[in-house]
Amino acid sequence: KAGVTQTPRYLIKTRGQQVTLSCSPISGHRSVSWYQQTPGQGLQFLFEYFSETQRNKGNFPGRFSGRQFSNSRSEMNVSTLELGDSALYLCASSWNRENTEAFFGQGTRLTVV
């Protein structure tokens, strides 16, 4: 059974650019969540998509956006990159049921220079 797949694994971008990250969930999972992990703030929730709709959103500026496709694959986009956006971006997929865990991908390491 394939796990959660994130691409690319590494990215280096310049301030002001934009970036798109991709996440393919475990087959059958319709909920896809995105997290930002930095040394100072830990793992912080960005947003969650379920059935192509954003269902939950964390406290991040509007430069962070996402979408989900009909096959449950999700993308997140960050526009006008800032140095502080350098982080590990993790995607997780889960069943939309209580008492079930979330499964994480290997993450995308974004460095903004």
Place this chain on the structure above:
Amino acid sequence: EDKVVQSPLSLVVHEGDTVTLNCSYEVTNFRSLLWYKQEKKAPTFLFMLTSSGIEKKSGRLSSILDKKELFSILNITATQTGDSAVYLCAVVDPYTGTASKLTFGTGTRLQVTL
């Protein structure tokens, strides 16, 4: 706003020691708490706790939840160098009860030395 606090922030022990990691939480409507292990990048699931006082056990790892005092502990006995990792505690979305939205603590970095 839901809050999860883990302690200690970091810990260095010798192989064979027993360690206890702590996680306290303040949530509007507690549903369940999860423990993850993060070695390099992808956090991997360890335990889910929903009821108070029930111990979950897997090999040398065990965890218990105290819903009255609002905390959980993760115990690792006979530690090995392979246990070196960041251990993360999280609570699930208080409204749906699902793991679609997790609130994490900052984690405990455990280093096991020979």
